[in-house]
Amino acid sequence: MSLLEIRGLRKCFGSVVAADDITFAVEPGEALGIIGPNGAGKTTLFNLIAGGLFPDSGTIHLDGRDITTARPHERCIAGVARSYQIPRPFETLTVFENLLVAAVYGRRKSEADAAQACGEILDQVGLMRRANVLAGSLTLLERKRLEMARALATSPRLLLLDEIAGGLTESECGALVDTIKALHDSGVTIVWIEHIVHALTAAVGRLIVLNFGRKIAEGNPDAVMSSADVRHIYIGIEA
């Protein structure tokens, strides 16, 4: 059974169709990449999967269970975690406390039990030095890392990453790819939205391309990137 199964998903904002009859599935243990120009509906798709938005029509199943109308916190407890493209840290909590909330509520652990896991995640994403400072004082780069760390603290089965590599240097980007690969190897299923195509293709086994709310291509990253439709959209974006 697929871990995530999306059928005929549609979402309109007034006259803008942000998701237009989108259908795809994510298998357990897979790493899937999503690309598409700005405004293609990528973030909207994550909002629909994580429950921040409800679709006009279509269904979402997690592990065979219909979660189309489940509320966001229920989806988190069911195993869906996300990062926000524009980071939304809990600014008046410390970095560690940001993870602690996620571990205590998303994973239903006691605070004392959660501390060890949170510490290891902070170490893994390179935020240990900043563990006890207020999240509001982080730089944009650190905020992006915190987004990922906080999502991980819920110990998700499905991790949705929305443009976390933007603004990274080449070596930082490489380290991020390593981290994501390690997560993937540890069994987390990942869906990653990213503009930096070479980073994405290094980490994912399959690619979906969105444009104007529609899925226009899907398959092996190299094959997808060399298809005529996709090349047409991506001319100039990634030289």
Added chain:
Amino acid sequence: MAKHSKSLAGTGQYRIVTGTPVSLVAAGGTLILVAVLTALPFFAGRDLLENMIFVFYMLALAQCWNLLAGYAGLVSVGQQAFVGLGGYLLFALTIIAGIDPLVAILLAGAISALFALPTALIVFRLRGAYFAIGTWVVAEVYRLSFAQFRQLGGGTGTSLGPDITNAVFGIDWVKSLLDVRTPAARDVISYWAALALAVGTLLLVYLILRSRRGLALGAIRDSEEAAASVGVNNARVKLVVYIIVAAVTGMIGALIYLQKARISPDAAFSVLDWTAYVIFIVVIGGIGTIEGPILGTLIFYLLQNYLASYGPVYLILLGALAILVMLFAPKGLWGYVSQRYGVELLPIRRRLVWKKDP
């Protein structure tokens, strides 16, 4: 990204530490202060006791509103609904049901919580400004409803007879202990009850913030959407907070009107006395902190004490001060101080530390 640097440090564990040297000193200071305040009736006059009762219930109301608005994001301007409800319940329970006033205070809290549930079902459907207006409208409904009760004096209100106020639990004991007459003994009992309520409210808010629910409240305060995305059931956390606050506010209302011994719908459900002043206290002191409302209450008390005789000018001054603080110290005076000097008196923070195995 960093590899497991801690592995170089040998084996060990991550642990959570709360508390700082400052907070230890603060805790000690608080204990001493509470002891002194408890003993105050032994050497203070009635005027001071009456002033302190006012400070205690404003402090308790401010802590309640702060928990509601500053943490749970529920900006209610209708908390007078529960002050008035508690007051009227005290009168109904003592006059009609013949229950001891101190017991009636506790019952008023429990019944207020019961009223809060259906009230929440209505106002929780509203968001933002509409929620605020909705709470006010509900408070007006409460006021108009209680004005209908003939037995409690209808629109003009009623008084508690001396047969009730003088028969309050423990009054004979206080009279012989302090060698005072009945009215003074009554004030002493009100004073201790108010002190217990204020300290109890502080402790309750502190314990809530220290519990896992406190973590969720901090998250909700900063971003409701992100809180939900990490598994926090925002609606439930808010409902629990709303009901707890209603219970405590009802008890405070009961106590206020036990001490006043006279109630009327207009006074008991006054938005100025029980909500506007309270918001002022929290805003100038510092919303979203426990320390802020304490500081705010002290400032409000001093202003009230020295300026209230100027009438309208006093209200204009309060308004001007609130605006100044909002402009120049949006997190209130305590927020300004704690940000600038990095102090926190109450150990709410959880810090992560690495403890090496011995």
